[in-house]
Amino acid sequence: xxxxxxxxxxxxxxxxxxxxxxxxxxxxxxxxxxxxxxxxxxxxxxxxxxxxxxxxxxxxxxxxxxxxxxxxxxxxxxxxxxxxxxxxxxxxxxxxxxxxxxxxxxxxxxxxxxxxxxxxxxxxxxxxxxxxxxxxxxxxxxxxxxxxxxxxxxxxxxxxxxxxxxxxxxxxxxxxxxxxxxxxxxxxxxxxxxxxxxxxxxxxxxxxxxxxxxxxxxxxxxxxxxxxxxxxxxxxxxxxxxxxxxxxxxxxxxxxxxxxxxxxxxxxxxxxxxxxxxxxxxxxxxxxxxxxxxxxxxxxxxxxxxxxxxxxxxxxxxxxxxxxxxxxxxxxxxxxxxxxxxxxxxxxxxxxxxxxxxxxxxxxxxxxxxxxxxxxxxxxxxxxxxxxxxxxxxxxxxxxxxxxxxxxxxxxxxxxxxxxxxxxxxxxxxxxxxxxxxxxxxxxxxxxxxxxxxxxxxxxxxxxxxxxxxxxxxxxxxxxxxxxxxxxxxxx
Numbered sequence: 275x276x277x278x279x280x281x282x283x284x285x286x287x288x289x290x291x292x293x294x295x296x297x298x299x300x301x302x303x304x305x306x307x308x309x310x311x312x313x314x315x316x317x318x319x320x321x322x323x324x325x326x327x328x329x330x331x332x333x334x335x336x337x338x339x340x341x342x343x344x345x346x347x348x349x350x351x352x353x354x355x356x357x358x359x360x361x362x363x364x365x366x367x368x369x370x371x372x373x374x375x376x377x378x379x380x381x382x383x384x385x386x387x388x389x390x391x392x393x394x395x396x397x398x399x400x401x402x403x404x405x406x407x408x409x410x411x412x413x414x415x416x417x418x419x420x421x422x423x424x425x426x427x428x429x430x431x432x433x434x435x436x437x438x439x440x441x442x443x444x445x446x447x448x449x450x451x452x453x454x455x456x457x458x459x460x461x462x463x464x465x466x467x468x469x470x471x472x473x474x475x476x477x478x479x480x481x482x483x484x485x486x487x488x489x490x491x492x493x494x495x496x497x498x499x500x501x502x503x504x505x506x507x508x509x510x511x512x513x514x515x516x517x518x519x520x521x522x523x524x525x526x527x528x529x530x531x532x533x534x535x536x537x538x539x540x541x542x543x544x545x546x547x548x549x550x551x552x553x554x555x556x557x558x559x560x561x562x563x564x565x566x567x568x569x570x571x572x573x574x575x576x577x578x579x580x581x582x583x584x585x586x587x588x589x590x591x592x593x594x595x596x597x598x599x600x601x602x603x604x605x606x607x608x609x610x611x612x613x614x615x616x617x618x619x620x621x622x623x624x625x626x627x628x629x630x631x632x633x634x635x636x637x638x639x640x641x642x643x644x645x646x647x648x649x650x651x652x653x654x655x656x657x658x659x660x661x662x663x664x665x666x667x668x669x670x671x672x673x674x675x676x677x678x679x680x681x682x683x684x685x686x687x688x689x690x691x692x693x694x695x696x697x698x699x700x701x702x703x704x705x706x707x708x709x710x711x712x713x714x715x716x717x718x719x720x721x722x723x724x725x726x727x728x729x730x731x732x733x734x735x736x737x738x739x740x741x742x743x744x745x746x747x748x749x750x751x752x753x754x755x756x757x758x759x760x761x762x763x764x765x766x
Contacts, residue, residue, distance in 0.1 A: 283380060286730055289398060289487050290391045291499055292535045296383055297732070302376050306369040313365040317358045324348075324355055392496035392536065398489035405484040406541050408714065410477060413440045418471040419464075430460050433474055433549075440476025441545035444615055444728055452547055452613050459611045463551045467609070473550040473700070475707060479616075479714045481542040481725045493743045500534050500740055507532065509737055513744060523741040533734040542725025544616025546710045548703045551609040610703050616726040619710040621702065 283296060327348060331341050417433050419426045438453035456474075463469050501510040509532055512518050612621070713724055 286537060286727070288400070288485065288537050288540050288727075288730070289393050289395075289489070290537055291503075292537060292732065293383065294503065294532070294535065296380065297535050299376050299380050299383075303373055306373045306376070310366050310369050313358075313362040317355075317362045320351070320355045320358045324351055327351065390495070390499070392492055392499050392534075393487070393489040394492050395489070398487060401486050401488050402483040403486060404482045406480060406482050408482045409443075409480045410711070410714075411440065411443060411479075412475075412477040414473070414475050416471055416473050419469055426464060429472075430457055430464075433457065433460060433472060436474055437476055437547050441478045441547065441615075443478035443480055444543050444545045444726060448545065448615055448726070452545060452615065455613055456547055456549065456611070459549065459613075460551070463553075463609060463611075467551070467553045470552045470554050472552070475546070475548040475703065477546040477707070477710070479544050479546075479711075479725075480728065481544070481714060483725075484539055484541045484731075486539045486731075487537075491743065493740070493747050496534070496735070496740055497744060500735075500737070503534065504532055504737075511737065511741060511744070516749075519741050519745060523738055523745055525738050527736045527738055531736055533736050534740070535732050535734050537730045538733045539731030540727040541729045541731075542616065543728040544710075544714060544725045545614070546619070546707060547613040548707060549611040550700050550703055551611070553607045553609060608700065610700075612703065612706060614710065617710060617713050617724040619706040619713060621706055 283300070285296065286292065327344075331344055331348070334341050334344070413436065415436055417429045417436075419429050434453045434457040437456045438449050441449045441452050460469075460472060463472075497511050497513060504510060511522065612619075
């Protein structure tokens with residue numbers, strides 16, 4: 275029966291033999307992680323129960339039902355939740371510390387990938403079966419950066435934590451690598467730009483298709499690999515001694531016996547991290563053109579008229595704000611980063627339709643003419659009540675027409691087709707995310723499936739099993755030929 279180990283080492287290759295020390299350490303990692311997961315599930319179960327009972331009590335209070343006894347039960351449950359949280363923290367600290375020790379031992383291993391595959395590679399095929407299930411874990415968060423370095427550092431650390439937690443399905447090492455890469459890209463953005471915030475989208479998927487190796491074992495090569503792995507332990511198979519091979523084949527397999535581990539299958543997953551950085555840009559105009567100067571003058575004239583009509587002096591404050599906005603520009607641009615493991619989503623730029631500038635050019639002249647018309651009604655030195663009222667009404671009409679012009683611009687922009695630019699924005703990121711999800715969902719298992727290995731299935735071959743397989747190959751031919759020696763021997 276096949277067992278499973280996490281994908282946590284570059285020497286793990288489908289269809290190849292795994293170093294025995296490495297597989298033992300990987301099984302230890304899996305055992306420690308299972309203890310942490312069990313404690314976390316227990317804590318989540320208590321928290322979910324606590325929230326559900328709190329909602330029940332709230333409903334009962336609304337129905338004017340006595341809940342004093344339930345309140346005492348809630349206090350007892352609170353203690354259980356606290357104990358579960360304390361146990362989880364202790365178990366996690368203990369096992370995380372042990373996992374770090376195991377990882378150090380894995381890093382110290384040497385010659386873990388020096389064995390060839392014992393399979394007949396020419397006759398090998400990989401079959402994909404939906405033995406698992408598709409699953410998705412998605413998170414979207416916006417992180418705002420403060421004005422000081424400490425706040426920015428805390429926000430970047432929060433992003434790194436969110437990325438690592440959101441991509442944990444693909445394994446510890448890939449998840450840590452993606453978090454570090456995301457942090458590096460954010461630091462690069464802060465170095466070159468004034469970043470106000472970052473929208474982070476994280477998703478990790480487990481794919482339903484599992485790869486299974488279908489191939490015949492080359493028994494001669496398997497015996498050679500076994501002898502290479504266990505020659506120092508005195509467990510080598512001597513294929514020149516038929517009686518010794520028979521004796522080994524008849525020996526029952528004992529618990530904890532040395533074995534040769536072969537990777538026979540793999541389950542797959544993938545992760546997606548998308549980031550949209552919002553860049554602040556503010557510029558002041560020092561070179562004022564003729565058209566802009568005329569607009570400024572008209573704004574000031576209109577502001578003076580509004581203040582004068584209200585019985586004041588100077589220029590209306592709202593018009594001065596408009597003048598300031600004309601002399602300075604503030605914009606928010608977008609930078610996007612994408613980190614994907616296990617698949618390649620399609621990146622499509624968005625089309626930004628052009629035509630706004632030309633539309634506004636014609637309307638600007640019309641607005642200036644309308645302002646001139648308003649000014650003519652208020653150029654007299656002395657104004658009566660009727661003339662002032664007429665001027666105010668005319669000014670209101672102008673402002674209403676300009677408001678209608680902007681509304682028409684927004685509504686009619688989609689109908690203008692004068693040109694387009696290719697831009698990368700939030701829509702590009704969401705399109706890539708949609709393609710990523712579709713790629714995971716549409717894997718049919720008939721060809722190479724998407725994803726990266728997150729778990730390997732393996733099968734162990736004992737010394738007695740290999741001896742029996744060798745005898746089945748050569749002893750059958752020996753009996754058919756009527757000889758006393760096998761018709762072939764494996765190379766030592």
